[in-house]
Amino acid sequence: MTLADNSIALHEVRKTFGDNLVVPGITAEIDGGKFTVILGPSGCGKSTLLNMIAGLESVTSGTIRIGAREVQDLAPKERGCAMVFQNYALYPHMTVRNNIGYALKVAGVPKRERCERIKASAESVGLHGLLDRRPSELSGGQRQRVAVARAIVREPSVLLYDEPLSNLDAKLRQGMRMELTRLHERIGATSVFVTHDQVEAMTLADRIMLLNNGEIEQYAAPSDLYENPATTFVATFIGAPAMNLLNAEGDGSGIRLPNGTLLATMPFRGPVTLGIRPESIEIVPDGIPCRNVYSEDLGSHSIIVAEVADGQKLHVATPLCRRMTPGETFSVRFVEDAARLFDPTSGKRLQST
Ligand SMILES: Nc1ncnc2c1ncn2[C@@H]1O[C@H](COP(=O)(O)OP(=O)(O)O)[C@@H](O)[C@H]1O
Ligand SMILES: [Mg+2]
Numbered sequence: 001m002t003l004a005d006n007s008i009a010l011h012e013v014r015k016t017f018g019d020n021l022v023v024p025g026i027t028a029e030i031d032g033g034k035f036t037v038i039l040g041p042s043g044c045g046k047s048t049l050l051n052m053i054a055g056l057e058s059v060t061s062g063t064i065r066i067g068a069r070e071v072q073d074l075a076p077k078e079r080g081c082a083m084v085f086q087n088y089a090l091y092p093h094m095t096v097r098n099n100i101g102y103a104l105k106v107a108g109v110p111k112r113e114r115c116e117r118i119k120a121s122a123e124s125v126g127l128h129g130l131l132d133r134r135p136s137e138l139s140g141g142q143r144q145r146v147a148v149a150r151a152i153v154r155e156p157s158v159l160l161y162d163e164p165l166s167n168l169d170a171k172l173r174q175g176m177r178m179e180l181t182r183l184h185e186r187i188g189a190t191s192v193f194v195t196h197d198q199v200e201a202m203t204l205a206d207r208i209m210l211l212n213n214g215e216i217e218q219y220a221a222p223s224d225l226y227e228n229p230a231t232t233f234v235a236t237f238i239g240a241p242a243m244n245l246l247n248a249e250g251d252g253s254g255i256r257l258p259n260g261t262l263l264a265t266m267p268f269r270g271p272v273t274l275g276i277r278p279e280s281i282e283i284v285p286d287g288i289p290c291r292n293v294y295s296e297d298l299g300s301h302s303i304i305v306a307e308v309a310d311g312q313k314l315h316v317a318t319p320l321c322r323r324m325t326p327g328e329t330f331s332v333r334f335v336e337d338a339a340r341l342f343d344p345t346s347g348k349r350l351q352s353t
Contacts, residue, residue, distance in 0.1 A: 005067035006080075006157040006190040007032035008053060013062035015048050015214075022048050023214040025062065031207065032067070035184050035191045039201040040211035041237075046194040047162055049211070053192065054081050054160050066158060082156035086163040088147045090135040096122070097131040100149045121153040124183060141172045148180075152187060159184075161193040165200065177203050198238050202226070210234055229340065232347040235275050241303060241315040244281075247344065248274045255341070259309045261288055264339045272350065273342040278303065278317035280338035287331035290314065292324040306332075 008030040015023040022045045030036045038046045051057035053064060055076035064072045071079045090099050098105075101118045109117070122131055125145040135143055144164060151159055161180075165173045181204060184191050195201055201208045202222045209219045210233075217237075218230040229235035235243040248255045250268030257263060263274055290306035293313070304316040304324060316332060324330070341350040 009065040011063045014060045016060045032190050034206040037201040037205035037208045038194045044211045045214035050194050081158040082151035082154050083160045084147045084151045084164045086166050088143045121149040125149045159189045159191045232342050243275045246274045264336050273344045275340040276334050278315040280335040281316045281332045284333045287333040292328045295324045297323050
């Protein structure tokens, strides 16, 4: 099977629970062999979509293809997918070895082959020497590794993850991100990873599908979502602190605050939302006047929450590492090719620069 065979094509996939329309209709292709992250706020339909791909949830209408096969009416085990859940879902009375090998045993894989595959998958997630333990004798991180080993031992063409790192502490999560990336590069399965965490999405994904109320807000490479958000929803969901959004007005040559302060020279006329990332704002001697409200010195850089002339708030990320006193005044300039314009009513991106 070539990698392209493992692409997933969603065509007008729709899901309702009673009268609750959760996924109004998604049409998209998930690249074979790539790492795709489905990102979005809690309740936006991420798990529902993943479960429909896995076959754990039926589609209300629409089709799902994996490679050349239409799968939406197939049983989960016929789809070639393996899934890793947030809560691990391990069998508590079984050893790590038997947890990993259970599906192979059910499928009638001969014992010798089973042992080899269990060993190989356990090693690939760093579970050496733990095969005879029970889940209760493992840390959270180790349990999550067992869940991953149990998924890859079946040599699936598609690996589906539903918030697998959410129960781990921050440091462990970062380590697991690195390991999952390496694992993906080694096994080459199509990986689809659901999370509400934009850092996980930015670091793991070849492509991010950002969902909002069951619909695709933007589906692109992480750097594209970051630099060229299609909507104000994307602009504020990606990045911490988020992209600043200012109510402003274009006079044909510049974008200005209501009091006339020039923010950026751009040929636009009319009311507009100007988006600028905190790190694309520089502190300069004669710029846009700001007043410090609050600042945090993070060692490597500082975050300043400032107020501009008409009281709108602005987050500034600056290498200047000191805490400013509340009320202290300073001025800034926006790195102009980093400014983005949005329609104030629809929230959609206006110009493409
Ligand atoms: N089995 C179900 N029955 C009824 N409503 C459900 C069911 N599963 C999910 N939902 C609803 O569908 C919406 C999306 O849920 P979900 O896909 O779990 O979101 P996410 O994974 O993005 O947090 C939520 O409003 C949730 O309450
Ligand atoms: Mg979920």
